[in-house]
Amino acid sequence: MDPVKDSRFFFDLKRKFEVILEEVEKKTFDQKDEIRELESLWEEMFELAGKNDSPYFQIRLKNLKKQLETFVKNKGYEKQEFDRIYHQLGKMKQNDSVEFLDESLRNRLERIAQKHYSPGDMISSEVVATSKKGKYYITFRCGTIYFITDWSSYTVLKDLDRRKNTVEYKGSVYRIFPSAFVYGLSEEEYRNENFLTMNLLVLKRESGLEFYRFDTLGEILQINEGTFLKGLKPIESSEMDKRIRNYFRKAGIRYYYIPV
Structure with a gap:
């Protein structure tokens, strides 16, 4: 397992997801092939998040999947439907890729966060004192x-x-x-x-x-x-x-x- 490599690959997949979504948005005919590819990309991202023990990204991806499933079910090719998916994608930021660090380093970050920040304060990795969250x-x-x-x-x-x-x-x-x-x-x-x-x-x-x-x-x-x-x-x-x-x-x- 290479967390740095996996982190880069995760955001490459995210960018590809966005590009295909933009193509779907531009077209008005049936998008079955593109939708299948979006679902496949989601599965790859979710697998990477699980392999790297990142509940932060798994939660983000679960919310993204809900929006995608609603989108497909409603055949909702309208701007507001796309906006909801883009909103979920926007929550996964590359500077949060610290979530792909190994478990021991994340635990160290949590201890540092608890020592130097009051409960509920966040650092760039979105590590939050567990007593609050x-x-x-x-x-x-x-x-x-x-x-x-x-x-x-x-x-x-x-x-x-x-x-x-x-x-x-x-x-x-x-x-x-x-x-x-x-x-x-x-x-x-x-x-x-x-x-x-x-x-x-x-x-x-x-x-x-x-x-x-x-x-x-x-x-x-x-x-x-x-x-x-x-x-x-x-x-x-x-x-x-x-x-x-x-x-x-x-x-x-x-x-x-x-x-x-």
Whole structure:
């Protein structure tokens, strides 16, 4: 991993995204090919942000994706639709590329920020005292169930056998959470090899790796830790895996909390 090289490549992709968007704006006919290319560029940028452990850019990109999806759904080739996308692109500034620095250096910057700035003050990297802005949490959906857990750097493994409850990774065997029973697969579905694939979210904890099956990665949320803990509600022990004791509700969605 080369954070400097990745940072340059990220902003090259961003500029290409802007150029293609400008071409779409100039034309009035169907833009399926260009839209697909915009979506492909977004995926590359999001992958780079994830690889370099940058929740700052992941949040920016999630907001950009929402605008792009609304744009495509509404076929909204009007100036205000383009303005919303340009606005999200404008929030990703090259002088914020410090977010691609390695984790240890970012932690040092955070300590410096907390020492020399009052809570809520920002330096050029937008490092903010955590007591003011809160912790990061990552969300994902598995089947019809939503989960939330403390954020950490991660890797995504794709197209694995959905029926498996363990995975071999770099010479070690790990349990997968939640188990395959979360899908309630029928016998017919178990025999359908094309249906039976899954993605795994590999979170890199201080205690080691954790593996979570998912269908969709959700937002990376930044929530004050006290607010989050107060918002946790207990669940019945029989309702979910014994590891899950609480849920957190946001925007009408119940997220089951996976403690570290």
